[in-house]
Amino acid sequence: MGGPNKLMALFSDRPLIRQTVERALAAHTAGIIVVTGHQAERIEAALSGLNVRFAHNPDFASGLSSSLKAGVSALPVDAAAALIVLGDMPGVTTDDLNRVIDAFTADSTLPIVRATHNGKRGNPVLLPRSVFPVISLLQGDTGARHLIENERENVIDVEIGVGASVDVDTRDAMARAGGVLQET
Known part of the structure; x- marks a missing residue:
């Protein structure tokens, strides 16, 4: 986006990152690991008082794959999956997150679960432990999309609606979503 940190934008007088983490904490999750990068101290301060662990990604500028790897490597050894x-x-x-989690737990094949909007792939995604070794090989500004596409036979799509496709990567997108950027 450039300029202000989009994760600190206010939604209903709360930083976006806090709103996101609070929703994840209220879901059927076993724990939350927040991967920090740019302005890590501000993000940690915005999440003060919440029961989360932090994993700092010093290579955040290299792209999404480094944050994904940092988060997965911080998981407990007995974690069955990562949302x-x-x-x-x-x-x-929170309901969207629970629908993704519930689809995973209802299927004994331990699938990849991907949120969709009108059939179009989106986020969040739930990745089973079986794909963690492949995540360690990802490079650059790519997430798990290629990994998911290669696992087509074991991917469940869960329709969650527009939330799966709305991110706030631009000032216009932020304004349309109702966020107020903070200049500092």
């Missing part, structure tokens, strides 16, 4: 929730998607609700 990847992007911090800049204000429309994803």
Whole structure:
């Protein structure tokens, strides 16, 4: 986006990152790891008092793959999966997260679960432990999309609505989503 930190934009007088993490904490998750990068101290301060662990990604400027790897490597050894929730998607609700989690737990094949909007792939995604080794090989500004596309036979799409496709990567997108950027 350039300029102000989009994760600190206010939605209902709360920073977007706090709103996102609070929703994840209210979902059927076993724990939350927040991967920090740019302005890590501000993000940690915005999440003060919440029961989360932090994993700092010093290579955040190299792209999304480094944050994904940092988060997965910080998981407990007995984690069956990782629910990847992007911090800049204000429309994803706790119910949406639970629908993704429930689809995973209801299927004994331990699938990849991907949120969709009108059949179009989006976020969040839930990745089973079986794909963690492949995540360690990702490079650059790419997430798990290619990994998911290669696992077509074991991917479940869960329709969650518009929240799966709305991120706030531009000032216009932020304004349309109802966020107020903070200049400092």
